[in-house]
Amino acid sequence: MTVTHDLSILSLISQASVLVQLVMALLATLSLVSWYWIFRKSFQIRQARTETERFERDFWSGGDLNTLYESASRSQAEGMERIFESGYREFTKLRAKGHDHTATLDGARRAMRATHQREIDDLEAHLAFLASVGSVSPYIGLLGTVWGIMNSFRGLSSVGTATLAQVAPGIAEALVATAIGLFAAIPAVVAYNRFAHDIDRLGIRFESFMEEFSNILQRNLR
């Protein structure tokens, strides 16, 4: 009763039952996609942060608002520069039409708020995907494992004397599903938490900039 089992990772995967293989394939694609978004989001957030820092430096160095606006409308930068651009454009338009001060300021603030929300939304896009991968993929892996173990025990019931050798390979195959699920989930959760934190901080910077810029605009009206 020498049971020969080649327990290499390949044979573990190829010998698993169909449902377990499906689960593993699903988890592998989830892992690929989530890693793709992890990298893209980290690039995007880093870029937004450096551009925001650069713009804050320029803005508080005391340059003329009109020249700042010119360069901002030409630049491709995102983040704070967009907020400034939309707010200042709305401000100049409203002032040219001769609205009163409060209406002009309110209009500028609304425009800035809208851009702020759009920017934050842009940064937060696909974070929900990371969150769901992080929370769901362990369960998917667990499903594959439970199914695989069920199968190996069902096979055991037809054998009179059960040995570990008859159950172990099935369980090992099944556990691969959990391993893949965890491999997909852990980076996703870590990345989600980090990105959410970074975006929160950027959002706070945007909001305080909006308040400060509103004050400057108000001073300009008088």
Added chain:
Amino acid sequence: MSASAAAARSGARHEQRALPGKWAALGLTVAVHLALALFLFFGVRWQSPPPAALEVGLAGAPAPAAAPAARPKPTPEPRPAPKPEPKPQPKSEPKPAPAPKPEPPKPQPKPEPKPEIATKAPEKKPEPPKPQPKPTPKPEPKPQPKPEPKPPPKPAPKPAPKPAPKPEPKPAAKPLDDYMAQRLAQETLRADEARLASLMAQEGARVAAQGTTGRGAPGGDIDKYRAAIAAKVRGNLLRPPGLSGNPEAVFEVIQLPSGEVLEVRLKRSSGVAALDDAIERAIRRSSPLPLPDNRSQFQRTLELKFRPLAED
């Protein structure tokens, strides 16, 4: 409205800007997964070596024993070992002249059998059928040598030395009978032992083919010692499932003089982690290990080689 237009424009710009990051992210993603896959393939040692049933081959335990392992059985006869050396001298034909007749007769038969053992042993052991032929050939050669050598010495001494001779004749006659009896007994013993030895040689390691039977006694003890350890450890070994082939594991065991196992160290893995663990557990469960009959052969560190051969 102009704000919304601007927003639409800026949104379009964002989409375009995201592109460069896309390819970098794709490449990095593939790299991460490739790295993980490579790690799983090469970094992790999955159980791939083949397995089998259980036979503990304990070899190369203490230093001197390595080769004699297969040979030990012929030596178990304690008497032959001491006698061979003193007797060869009497053989060399000075016997007829000297008076010590009672003693010389006995030595003659014994020395002869021993050389036979030495020469025959190596041939017989490997092949089981040989033990049978032995009993038949021996009876024939013996009668021949005995009549020839004995008659000449006896007549010669009797006439010449009168003082001592009287007691001699009686012992001389008896020795002859004793002789035959002894020889017969020895023959049967030897045959049995040869058969045993051949069996053991088959079963035991075929490793050491060239056993020097010279220092038989120590080899035998060591072999018994080793066999005892092997038997005990084997009895405690729970073979892990799914073994195939014939992996070999080498363990270093440090024991107390009482035989208790102090430390078990894996020197060379069998390649199957489960088997290594099982063997280590078996060694620990075998504590205290059996002790050698001869205390001088005790060693604090033993090197145990396990080779579970396919039995079923």
